Amino acid sequence: xxxxxxxxxxxxxxxxxxxxxxxxxxxxxxxxxxxxxxxxxxxxxxxxxxxxxxxxxxxxxxxxxxxxxxxxxxxxxxxxxxxxxxxxxxxxxxxxxxxxxxxxxxxxxxxxxxxxxxxxxxxxxxxxxxxxxxxxxxxxxxxxxxxxxxxxxxxxxxxxxxxxxxxxxxxxxxxxxxxxxxxxxxxxxxxxxxxxxxxxxxxxxxxxxxxxxxxxxxxxxxxxxxxxxxxxxxxxxxxxxxxxx
Amino acid sequence: xxxxxxxxxxxxxxxxxxxxxxxxxxxxxxxxxxxxxxxxxxxxxxxxxxxxxxxxxxxxxxxxxxxxxxxxxxxxxxxxxxxxxxxxxxxxxxxxxxxxxxxxxxxxxxxxxxxxxxxxxxxxxxxxxxxxxxxxxxxxxxxxxxxxxxxxxxxxxxxxxxxxxxxxxxxxxxxxxxxxxxxxxxxxxxxxxxxxxxxxxxxxxxxxxxxxxxxxxxxxxxxxxxxxxxxxxxxxxxxxxxxxxxxxx
Ligand SMILES: Nc1ncnc2c1ncn2[C@@H]1O[C@H](COP(=O)(O)OP(=O)(O)OP(=O)(O)O)[C@@H](O)[C@H]1O
Ligand SMILES: [Mg+2]
Numbered sequence: 001x002x003x004x005x006x007x008x009x010x011x012x013x014x015x016x017x018x019x020x021x022x023x024x025x026x027x028x029x030x031x032x033x034x035x036x037x038x039x040x041x042x043x044x045x046x047x048x049x050x051x052x053x054x055x056x057x058x059x060x061x062x063x064x065x066x067x068x069x070x071x072x073x074x075x076x077x078x079x080x081x082x083x084x085x086x087x088x089x090x091x092x093x094x095x096x097x098x099x100x101x102x103x104x105x106x107x108x109x110x111x112x113x114x115x116x117x118x119x120x121x122x123x124x125x126x127x128x129x130x131x132x133x134x135x136x137x138x139x140x141x142x143x144x145x146x147x148x149x150x151x152x153x154x155x156x157x158x159x160x161x162x163x164x165x166x167x168x169x170x171x172x173x174x175x176x177x178x179x180x181x182x183x184x185x186x187x188x189x190x191x192x193x194x195x196x197x198x199x200x201x202x203x204x205x206x207x208x209x210x211x212x213x214x215x216x217x218x219x220x221x222x223x224x225x226x227x228x229x230x231x232x233x234x235x236x237x238x239x240x241x242x243x244x245x
Numbered sequence: 246x247x248x249x250x251x252x253x254x255x256x257x258x259x260x261x262x263x264x265x266x267x268x269x270x271x272x273x274x275x276x277x278x279x280x281x282x283x284x285x286x287x288x289x290x291x292x293x294x295x296x297x298x299x300x301x302x303x304x305x306x307x308x309x310x311x312x313x314x315x316x317x318x319x320x321x322x323x324x325x326x327x328x329x330x331x332x333x334x335x336x337x338x339x340x341x342x343x344x345x346x347x348x349x350x351x352x353x354x355x356x357x358x359x360x361x362x363x364x365x366x367x368x369x370x371x372x373x374x375x376x377x378x379x380x381x382x383x384x385x386x387x388x389x390x391x392x393x394x395x396x397x398x399x400x401x402x403x404x405x406x407x408x409x410x411x412x413x414x415x416x417x418x419x420x421x422x423x424x425x426x427x428x429x430x431x432x433x434x435x436x437x438x439x440x441x442x443x444x445x446x447x448x449x450x451x452x453x454x455x456x457x458x459x460x461x462x463x464x465x466x467x468x469x470x471x472x473x474x475x476x477x478x479x480x481x482x483x484x485x486x487x488x489x490x491x492x493x494x
Contacts, residue, residue, distance in 0.1 A: 147325065148325070149350035149398065150325055152318075
């Protein structure tokens with residue numbers, strides 16, 4: 001198609017909306033009637049998928065970070081390999097292996113379960129680097145102060161180091177979280193009827209691709225915007241013990 | 246109270262402590278002086294096993310640690326309880342108020358009931374003159390106040406020995422006095438303490454014994470008068486000249 005033609009098509013689309021009241025009405029109707037199914041997809045799958053995967057992922061990430069900074073070579077190596085594999089392969093490939101590949105060796109996962117596995121492993125790897133850096137950024141004197149009042153390694157970690165490390169890691173972890181919200185749309189590929197798959201299904205039925213994908217995009221954007229507000233509040237809360245100067 | 250025998254510490258090839266022997270009686274205050282890099286900090290840290298000595302033995306109040314073989318974690322923890330360290334840069338926990346800093350050891354380590362730990366922490370903070378500042382975070386306190394919280398935090402665990410590593414050297418001059426005053430009161434109450442400091446007035450007024458350390462060894466020891474007024478070793482004389490001149494420049 002030439003540039004002229006494409007422009008022409010866009011013009012026609014817009015013209016048709018504004019000059020043809022029936023067309024506009026049809027679009028509004030579809031937008032309205034698909035809103036609830038999309039939201040349902042979000043509430044049933046997108047949001048639970050995000051929350052569950054992020055929680056499991058964070059635990060995995062903390063363990064991985066601790067393994068990375070531990071003095072036991074074996075733990076270090078396992079953690080390195082895990083992070084390297086997850087970061088070095090596309091998420092879509094990982095999901096495909098979990099859902100379409102594993103049945104070949106007799107492991108069959110439900111779409112939702114496979115998605116949880118995939119996203120948790122993903123968050124675990126990416127967030128582990130954030131948490132590792134945050135732990136290493138806490139001055140050595142904090143460990144020493146914890147030791148001199150008699151704390152064990154795990155007590156120092158839990159009471160002194162991780163609370164301070166979490167403050168440092170809120171901005172980068174928020175990024176991970178927001179990416180995850182959007183990445184859950186990839187679960188559509190392994191048959192999870194989350195928000196984006198709903199949009200695909202409705203559009204396949206009425207051919208209004210532009211409308212439905214934009215609508216889904218808008219909803220993702222709203223979620224992410226709300227999350228960035230939460231991030232701001234969290235940062236303020238954690239900043240109460242640092243000098244504002 | 247403290248019996249140190251042939252204590253050695255190396256970092257790789259660098260031998261920092263070359264055989265330290267020292268006995269400190271209960272209730273004594275010992276001041277350690279010496280040039281930068283002579284191993285004073287390392288020596289103190291070894292007594293609290295923040296640094297693991299390479300050889301030698303240390304006994305504090307009958308608890309013996311023999312560093313010629315690796316110590317089990319349990320024993321290190323038990324040994325550490327005998328002493329507590331006050332750091333040059335305070336190392337307060339920034340995410341906790343002054344009160345929470347002091348309560349942390351008793352609550353988390355000694356598993357003392359919160360209300361009881363709180364009462365004790367309030368008492369200690371009052372003792373170091375910070376009754377009004379209990380609920381402030383470290384960043385809201387001056388250096389001198391932070392260091393006094395540091396002392397209260399160490400005291401909360403009721404250690405038999407207090408270790409001070411240049412507790413006033415990071416402070417503005419006008420804040421030094423308030424910290425030294427607290428330390429002096431502790432000494433008068435009979436706390437056994439080992440203090441690395443170059444505060445001559447404190448050493449003269451409070452120390453029972455002064456040690457001069459150089460290049461990983463205790464070169465000379467004696468009463469404050471013996472060391473400051475009649476030093477015998479050439480190196481001690483040179484060092485004292487240096488710090489006294491620095492004061493008058
Ligand atoms: N963790 C470490 N690794 C390697 N070398 C170290 C370490 N800690 C200390 N040293 C070295 O050990 C020597 C003694 O250091 P130490 O801090 O005990 O001296 P100091 O007497 O406290 O000096 P200052 O008066 O400057 O505080 C120095 O040469 C120092 O570089
Ligand atoms: Mg030092």
